[in-house]
Amino acid sequence: MNISVLGAGSWGTALAMVLVGNGHRTTLWARRAGLVDEIRTMGTNHHYLPGVRLPRELSATDDAAEALSGAEMVVYVVPSASMAEVVEATSRWVPHEALLVHAVKGFDPATHRRMSQVILAAHPGAASRVCALTGPSHAEEVARGLPTTLVAAAYSRQTAERVQDALMNATLRVYTNPDVVGAELGGALKNIIALGVGIADGLGYGDNAKAALMTRGLAEISRLGRAMGASPLTFAGLSGVGDLIVTCTSRHSRNFRAGRLLGQGRPLPEVLNEIGMVVEGVTATKAAVEIAAEHGVEMPISRAIYQVLFEGKQAEEAVEDLMGRERGRELEEVARDLIPPDWQRA
Ligand SMILES: NC(=O)C1=CN([C@@H]2O[C@H](COP(=O)(O)OP(=O)(O)OC[C@H]3O[C@@H](n4cnc5c(N)ncnc54)[C@H](O)[C@@H]3O)[C@@H](O)[C@H]2O)C=CC1
Numbered sequence: 292m293n294i295s296v297l298g299a300g301s302w303g304t305a306l307a308m309v310l311v312g313n314g315h316r317t318t319l320w321a322r323r324a325g326l327v328d329e330i331r332t333m334g335t336n337h338h339y340l341p342g343v344r345l346p347r348e349l350s351a352t353d354d355a356a357e358a359l360s361g362a363e364m365v366v367y368v369v370p371s372a373s374m375a376e377v378v379e380a381t382s383r384w385v386p387h388e389a390l391l392v393h394a395v396k397g398f399d400p401a402t403h404r405r406m407s408q409v410i411l412a413a414h415p416g417a418a419s420r421v422c423a424l425t426g427p428s429h430a431e432e433v434a435r436g437l438p439t440t441l442v443a444a445a446y447s448r449q450t451a452e453r454v455q456d457a458l459m460n461a462t463l464r465v466y467t468n469p470d471v472v473g474a475e476l477g478g479a480l481k482n483i484i485a486l487g488v489g490i491a492d493g494l495g496y497g498d499n500a501k502a503a504l505m506t507r508g509l510a511e512i513s514r515l516g517r518a519m520g521a522s523p524l525t526f527a528g529l530s531g532v533g534d535l536i537v538t539c540t541s542r543h544s545r546n547f548r549a550g551r552l553l554g555q556g557r558p559l560p561e562v563l564n565e566i567g568m569v570v571e572g573v574t575a576t577k578a579a580v581e582i583a584a585e586h587g588v589e590m591p592i593s594r595a596i597y598q599v600l601f602e603g604k605q606a607e608e609a610v611e612d613l614m615g616r617e618r619g620r621e622l623e624e625v626a627r628d629l630i631p632p633d634w635q636r637a
């Protein structure tokens with residue numbers, strides 16, 4: 292297959308390596324000519340994937356028209372805040388029948404659109420060719436061929452299976468899923484919880500607090516997901532709890548690391564500068580709080596992280612507030628019919 296990967300950060304580069312390794316003619320588009328030079332002459336992408344050697348067969352260009360010429364599959368891998376700009380700026384060069392895959396975890400900050408919706412806004416009528424590629428997958432490990440699983444979520448089974456075929460190999464196992472909304476929400480919202488788990492770590496809290504944040508975080512992700520039409524079961528899968536686990540526990544996670552620095556008392560601009568790559572949870576927190584309000588859904592953990600990030604609230608105080616909330620009922624909020632009659636409230 293001819294494949295064009297748009298975005299040469301850590302994940303775009305790692306995915307391009309997989310596609311080349313699977314025998315596809317793959318072109319990686321980078322915005323900066325300097326990075327294209329480095330990839331062509333040195334065979335590295337030092338800033339985003341230090342210590343990794345790129346395959347010789349990988350083509351790189353800073354010319355989007357050239358990258359997209361003859362593409363049968365386009366893979367968008369830029370930060371969510373840049374997606375609308377990149378999708379719109381490149382749309383005229385995208386061949387008519389190309390599959391439109393994205394591997395981006397976030398929302399458009401201005402419109403709150405999910406990433407497949409951003410693609411469809413520039414490519415109306417292409418819903419059957421759109422696919423969200425998501426799941427627990429740090430680029431640093433995929434680039435080294437360590438065993439990984441992904442999810443290809445698409446409205447069309449054929450599209451999901453074509454993406455699955457393009458990526459599957461001995462160390463990368465791809466599952467299909469028809470629930471595009473759930474898969475996209477799981478990927479975007481877990482970054483917020485990873486920030487929270489990082490903050491807890493930076494504050495010196497223990498493993499109990501982290502487990503609580505992950506579990507109750509998944510509960511609020513699922514609550515919003517259901518209100519937005521996702522299947523609750525998707526959140527129990529790789530793009531839900533799977534990605535939540537890896538992002539909240541991996542040393543590679545930019546969101547977890549950013550959270551830890553925040554928990555240690557460092558200001559947000561300094562933290563983002565130190566990480567030096569996209570920290571999607573920051574923009575996702577803002578979007579999620581606004582989307583939750585639009586749907587009338589409670590997301591107390593995301594709201595607390597919002598207050599720490601954007602309203603100057605001390606992290607300890609945010610934790611005290613979370614612990615002091617009204618008493619909760621774990622099962623009742625998920626399914627009332629699981630509750631014995633003598634537990635039911637009037
Ligand atoms: N790094 C990882 O392990 C994984 C990342 N992702 C997702 O992939 C998406 C991209 O993340 P990374 O590659 O990790 O980010 P990164 O920070 O490593 O790289 C982002 C790349 O996008 C480029 N970029 C930014 N704005 C652009 C624009 N307007 N036009 C063209 N290029 C632009 C940057 O120059 C950089 O090369 C994010 O949504 C992230 O959540 C998903 C799974 C794994």
Ligand SMILES: O=C(CO)COP(=O)(O)O
Pocket residue numbers: 396426427428429482485534537538543544545546547569570571
């Ligand atoms: O989505 C990811 C892993 O699946 C990457 O997470 P970070 O952006 O926190 O590094």
